[in-house]
Amino acid sequence: MTTPAVEFRDVTKRFSGVVANDGVSMSVEAGSVHALLGENGAGKTTLMNVLYGLYEPDEGTIHVRGDPRSFDAPRDAIDAGVGMIHQHFMLVDDMTVVENVTLGNEPGRWPLLDGIADHAGALATRAGIHVGAGPLGRRVAAVAERAAPAVDGDSARESVVELGERYGFDVDPDAVVEDVSVGVRQRVEILKALYRGADILVLDEPTAVLTPQEVEDLFSVLEELTARGKTVIFITHKLGEAMTAADAITVLRGGRNVGTVPAEATTREELAELMVGREVLLDVDRRPATPGEVVLEVADLAVTDDRGVRAVDGVSFDARGGEIFGIAGVDGNGQAELVEAITGLRTPESGRIRVDGREVTDESRRDRIDAGMAYVPADRQERGLVMAFDLVGNGVLGGQHGAPFARGGRMDWERAGDHARAVLAAYDVRPPDPTATAASLSGGNQQKFVVGRELERDPSLLVAAHPTRGVDVGSIEFIHDRLLSLRDEQVCTLLVSSKLEEVRTLSDRLAVINEGEFVDTVDPDAVTEEQLGLLLAGERPDNVSSTAAVTATRTGGDGNR
């Protein structure tokens, strides 16, 4: 048996008492693709950050190519040939690909001096003296190169181009990073690691931001890398990807290694059970919808993003009271901008938005709140909560301008306090202390509080963006139930989520968005996974049951799955 590229032995890592990794042992064969599979919070990223020197393990050791190593900083890991491609790319957006790849290791050059040195060197050679050929000369040359202040741009470009060609990367070395697609950026990150001599590459959730086509491209890149002897570890929570791309799969659950299996000898069911520890079937008790009047009308909406690029392009749909209208899509396809335009946080370029038959396109955010629009924003820490306010203050956010929390310009803090306590109790927010600041709550509890505040607003229209992001399983079920009961109370819900399962199970109709356009609107119960995959990539399969037109009451029977 060959020496494993990386071996973890009983690695334990705790954060202020919480165990993130609990005696994890695993070994990764050199030249293979190894998937690290687990649910959110299973400790995957922590384990890899330990390998990368970002965290020091509390117990256990790591062996790289058989040698025990301990890394104090990423630099040490890089020196040992470990490269990490983070979920958030570590790129300087307004630099070129070459500049990014070589950052920190730029080939150096002495301005002016180089020309003179070359000249002198040539003269010396002609005179029969070989400068810089001996060991001393080479060392002097190396030191001079390291200390050289100027960047040797040509040599930098050359080595990046050469690297790209060797691994078959299709990357324009002179492109500015902010102008290239997410898939290309990811390849730039991989190039960066390779340029620094990495032969063990760790990728953290590499597919989260990619389209299906880009995912395929990535997998072929990974194949190319292992074919040339590199070792790849990638973190994922998607079963399918692990099975497609990996040679071996290690499943983490609750910080423990619950099993390593070869990819070809396992099944989805086995992996799912390992991941969750019980049979996973999202079981939602959904009665058939009884759609009423049209509540939200969006017509021909076009919205630009912060950079002035059109993010939503000609989107039209109607959503009715008593139904959940879902929008599925890979993150970054215009969902965020669409939601912001509807909720009044972003002015659309053209098109109309009506709520309850009233034109609200030009109305302010406050007017829309007053008109009965509730909104669970995607980013609770940036938008949904004032982090430094206590929960009493946050409980009135959005409702501070009128009854029942304010009268005649004065705040009624007593009533606000009662409200906050009610939400804390109903949505099981911990700790149930209304005087605690929002910042002191964990992410999941913050989310529950925001969801609770918005759902208790008694809205006629609810816009929910990723309502269960970062929330534990039990609370997810609770929030799903609440969404469905609101639906049954004839509330119109617009649901946006990057969790495909979530939008599929909850929605009555499902629109698929790609590059700012609705590819199609389908019946979520009738559409197959393959069809949905194609739609997400922007292609329209032939035999999809499109439900673009608002249908009458959908016949039941398929509600429970």
Next chain:
Amino acid sequence: MSVRDRARRALQRLVEASATERALISLASLAASILVGAGIVLVAGRTATCEEAAFVLATPRPFGVPELASAGFCYDPVAVFDRLFLGALGDPASPGWDPLNGRMATTLRETAVLVFTGLSVALAFRAGVFNIGTQGQLVVGALATAVAVLWAATFVAGVVGTVVLVPFGVLVGAAFGGLYGAIPGALKAYADANEVVTTIMLNFIASGVALYLVRSVFKDPASPANQTIPLPDHALFPPLLFAPQFGVSILALLFGLLAAGGVFVLLRRTVFGYDLRASGLQPAAAEYGGVDARRTVVASMTLSGALGGIGGAVYVLMVLGKFQTDVPAYGFDGITVAILAGNNPLGVALAAFLFGVLKSGTTVVQFATDVPPQLVGVLRGLIILFVAMPEFFRLLGRRVLPRNRAGGDAVAADGGSEPDGTDSRRGEEP
């Protein structure tokens, strides 16, 4: 996350740190500044020339060992700070102390103006706007008050005159200061122009225009100085308890305290205050909550400018009785006051008094020890610097009190579970 949001997050750390910690940091900053100030006085004392040393530092001479070194200093830092604090209150420890003495009057006079400039800076700060322009707003308010009251004083006289003219002057000051504050507010809200730079520029513009106007339009022909015609006594704040030549009025001081209370209630109890605080801390969240960010910026800058303008009115109607170019740097002192108070309106009243002591104390110091009064300018900056780095005192605290968990450990990432990584930000807060 935009740069602005990040900057605000930093402000948030300053504004919303726990009250006790904030008070401790302010006190520690004051102490540290005074310590550094003493060092500066010592160094300056070596440089200055004087007849005989006021203060001698010598190495100790145990058991008759000859003295190794000694250095004479022209200024005695202990005496300096003794004068600075006790002198500013008219030596409260000495027998026969009259609380209505002249030094005390100067201190309270400075306090009365500083309350308003401090409130002006603090209010804008709470709205997330850094108003460095209080100085300019004060100048504009002061000139407008002087000119308007001079004009109106011809119509009324006597006690009735005072009752009418003083509120009128204050209103004029507030209006003009408010308008002048609204300019950078509108520029920030609608043209995205950085308020720090625009307000500083507007300070220079205000004093330039005031100089021009006083010189060529409103000049007192009877005086060689650049000043307006003095206002009649009945148009000024009545001195009440203090002797009139001290230029201080208990009424103005009470008015200042009232204003501090008013701003406190405004921030805590009103919808406008809620909106203002929310957009100051986290504009994106405020916008989500239906707050019109632009209107809030303009409104808070107008209000902030109005407070600065009232400061100017008080300066004219209480201290000077006319407008004179070369207005003292009350606006910049206001920044120190606000920062020292952690931008809490009630704290501003206290900080204004502390800084009033410093200001009036420096003049006493100059009389007693020859140390130039510019020292207070240095202290002004030092205090801001120290308050700006709470981390310094936390580190100090950790050194002095090890194992005390000062500052607390950052909660590390939650196992990287977040698909969007937002939660990891929690780790940033120390």
Next chain:
Amino acid sequence: MIDAPRATVARLVGGRRGTIAGATVAVLVALGALGLLFPASPAGILARAVFAAGTVASALRLSVPIALAALGGIFAEKSGVINIGLEGLLIVAAFAAVYAMDVTDSLVVAFLAGVLASTLLAGLFAVVCIEFRADQIIAGLAVWLIALGLAPFASQVIYEAPNTDSVRTVPTVPELVGSLPSAGDLPVRTDPPTLGVGVLDAVLAVVVGLLGRVVLFVAEVLLASSLSVYLMVLAVVLSWYVLYRTRFGRWVHASGENPKALDTAGVRVDRVRYAAVLLSGVLSGLGGAALSLGLGQFTGNGATMVNGKGFIAIVAYLFGNYNPVGAFLSTLLFAGLQAVQNPLQLADIGVPDPLIRITPFVMVVVVLALVGRTRLPDAAGEHYESGEE
């Protein structure tokens, strides 16, 4: 490889910045044309004032402290530390330089003293911001206020007045060398050689006349300029080279845009930031020294002799989009506005003095209102802690 100058030009030309730059050029050209056509009109007088060698020379002289501080500001801010205390750095440098000159009577020592004082203060600012995580804006403001108190305080201690005694000023090249003609001594025009062929002579006369004028104009400006102006031009060129052509320049850029990218690439972000802030101290120190030594005195009344130049420098580099050359050009614009005032007042079409003095400040507000949001480096103003996840 991205061609930095070309990219900068492209960025400068696009958007409102381009509009303003274009408008400035257009106004100058129109003014020149009007002046040539109607020399007696107010436009003619204005044109003569604007295009006089003396005006250009004094615009350059007025630019020195602003441009040098702006260069310093670029380094600091590009690295992610917004240094709003440039004004304070100029103030301490201006005082320290005059004091050192007074004591040693050496130009070199005086400049070094200015640089030392400014760099020390910048070092304090760096420690406060980087080590103790202070809010950069507030700390920068404190630096300004400290300097605003400290320099007049020191002057009062040493000279018993807020203004110092007078010292020797920075010489011009002719003053230094002694053998060159000084600015006023150049001939007004050059006589072309005659060939004896009428048509050719006429053409030659025009060509030589025009070229000669340009050469004489440039020579006049150069001869009238003090060494500080040469120093400034050198600093602009060097700064450009360092920022766009060296490793350090790359690191400064990355440290401001995405410090984490730099950190994970194995470069210490805090060191880069320290270096950049100290560099802003060095450059501002040169600027402050050049300012006070140019006049031979430090005046410490009110806003001191620096009087807002550090803040104008900030706007200059924002307007110049963090490019040293751009910052220099926008500085020239502000300084030029001030420089035309003297000849205008001599020509008696002046505005009252206090109003003239505020024109640069008004200009700054107008520019900011028009340009609006400038794209700051992504991580500017934000503390960075290595190893944070």
